[in-house]
Amino acid sequence: MARVAANVEKHQSFLEPLAAAFAARGESLHLVGGPVRDAMLGKIGHDLDFTTSARPETIREILDDWGEKTWDTGIEYGTVSAVKQGQQVEITTFRADLYDGVTRNPEVTFGDTLEGDLVRRDFACNAMAVELSLADGALQPVFHDPVGGLEDVLDRRLDTPQAPELSFRDDPLRMLRAARFVSQLGFEVAPRVFDAMRDMADEINRITVERVQVELNKLMAGARPWEGIDLLVQTGLAQHVLPEVPALQLEQDEHMQHKDVYRHSLTVLRQATELEEPGAEPDLKLRWAALLHDIGKPDTRAVKEGGGVSFHHHEVVGAKMARKRLRALKYPKHMIEDIGQLVYLHMRFHGFGEGQWTDSAVRRYVTDAGDLLPQLHKLVRADCTTRNPKKARRLQRTYDHLEERIAELAAQEDLARVRPDLDGNEIMEILGLSPGPEVGKAWKYMKELRLERGELDHDEAVAELKAWWAAERPGAEHPGTETKEENADA
Template sequence: MVRAQGAVEKLSPLLEPLVALFAARGEALYLVGGPVRDAMLGRLGHDLDFTTSARPGVIQEILREWGEKTWDTGLEFGTVSAVKHGQQVEITTFRSDLYDGVTRNPEITFGDTLEGDLVRRDFACNAMAIELSLVDAKLTSRFHDPVGGLDDVLHRRLDTPQAPEVSFRDDPLRMLRAARFVSQLGFSVADRVRTAMMDMAPEIGRITVERVQAELDKLMLGAQPWEGIDLLVSTGLADVVLPEVPALQLERDEHMQHKDVYRHSLTVLRQATELEDEGPDLKLRWAALLHDVGKPATRALKPGGGVSFHQHEVVGAKMTRKRMRALKYPKHVTEDVGQLVYLHMRFHGFGEGQWTDSAVRRYVTDAGDLLPRLNKLVRADCTTRNAKKAQRLRRACDHLEERIAELEAKEDLARIRPDLDGNEIMHILGLSPGPEVGRAWSYMKELRLQRGELDHDEAVAELKKWWEEQHA
């Protein structure tokens, strides 16, 4: 609590004029919700949420006077936003909404008390407020915690202000938010919340795909996304929004080193996050989670024991793209994640230490712009507990990256093209535009991948030789 109040005091130059404007209208102003929680955790951001007794029109007038820029796209919900000196504020009139239990769209009702506003919030840790006022023109604060949110923060626990069944019936999206906060904050859910999530998981079907996708993104970009995913799976929510992932529990991985492919996938997700060097990478994280989703459909028993998952990467890529399209992800996200899943076994198609120039060219060309992510995914996919095997795989990854660097010093691997372009092919072979030119171009591209750059005369000779063989 002291930490939160201290964080607010640091913002005094910004907030004192704002508080004065509300006080002049006889209205109260409270910092509320996530910013209060985050301030207690030592992570107050640049977006501040407030609640107030003032009605939307009054908020609008005050912010126009105080802010550098204001917008009122949330006015019908009682919300007006503004920015000043790079700090964004969002101020909402006390709410006491009514839900119909069918949709998650409430009947907007403005309230008259802070306590009534706080008790309707999703989790107790988000239902704390700091009342802001001026004493002798100086900012002062008073802490309000009517539902025990401080205790939940101290115990890193997620619980609901009301009975969780009531809260989740009002807005089923709160169940996904629970998993998101587990990922972002490292909190665990109270037993009664977990039970309610298990009982009410089908209710998530009331939520639009767009809302589901937005929450999944926030979860996947959190500090511990594997924990959030595990909560979705253990409560049955993933059966509704991401069924390919719980399906992995039915299969054991071929190395028998994990409880099942599902646990292996969570480990790969965790290890992928540890390899990120420029902040959270949504595409890499999705690929790490989904890289083995094709295994249940491709599982086959080997003669003499064991199982195989032949071409699971091909099947998994199709499943990944289908799921991401269903979740309405942008095309570039869907295609890139699907391609990473498709390519994640390419590394294992070559023996350790056998990366020829041709193999390196093909690997780099197939990966394209996804090469840095693919290299991370390959490394993250090593979860064996056998120390010697893990060391061999790390060395093999190191060797591949060294070979790529060596060849890139000699060739432009990112822009490998045939030594003869389409116009040259048509001139040499006396062809008009058509399928035969495309086949000849593909042959020359394959030759380029296998042998590297050829001088012009050698390339022409190889093209003519191939053409003669095709028409012998």
């Protein structure tokens, strides 16, 4: 309780007049949900969510007077928001909603008691409240915990205020929230919650794709996303929202040193998360690529003669599968393309042994990765999950060598902007072409030549272009060559 009081005291300068404004109307005001839970965990929260006995119109009137800016886009659900001193607050009338058990959209009904509001919340750890009462004009926080949320926080347990079957039937999205909180908070679900999630997994199909995507992003951005994903798989929810991931349980890693590709993928996700810069925003592209990097293995699995299995070109198949799944989840196009490209490129490194990276190979690696190169570095390093310390050191040493080669070549050339030595206008002038497909073909040839041989001087580049063009059009006049008749006329 002392931690909650400290959090209230931190915002006392504007909470006191806010609480006084509600009290003047004969209404109660309670800090509720995540901010209370996080304070109990010793975390400093930035969001301030409140519940109140006041009806929405009254909330709006109070916030119009108190706040610097007010908006009521959620007023039909009883929610009004405001900003003051750079701090956003969100205040919602006590709810006593009724659900039809078909959709997750409730019939919005406003309640009259704090306890009635709290018992309808998703999890007990989110059903604690601190009443902002006043004594002699000063805040006197009063703690309310009707469903045992504090005990759950102390035990790091995720349980529902009501029977989980009732809670999840009301709103199946709460099952995804359970996995999200496992990732974010490091809690474990209570056995009855696990059982209900497993038995009711198909109820998630009542939820729109857009809402599923939001919860998956929050899960993946958590401190321990591999644990949240594992809960989705173990309960069967992943079969409905990410079926490619549980499919990995059926395939054994080709190194035969992991229980299966699924466990390997969770390890890669964990290691990729740990490679992120401390204090930086979670890298969702990296994390998604780490989780999905091997999803092409089930479709490419082949038993090798003499034992063992192979997964040839699983990165190609996996990139297509990753893009397809992310499109189905309605991710933005740039996310889809970048994650797919990381999956596609994650095996490129393994095609070369130590000391076998030519300048051409380094250029292609950097050019194909583009802006994703830092994430590709992390993904490839995270993909090393061997239990053999000697092999692990060798793989990391080999990648160190590649990064050194990239740095050395970058010091000599601008690898981030590799372009042909001749641009499109020069190509058209030299070959006597008008804009069209042949110019693009010539440009692509010169780009490949640049990657293969490095920077050429202008005369050499022109000679190479003319030689290529002559080979493309046998019998055609060599560009830039004058006939004897033309010379005579001259």
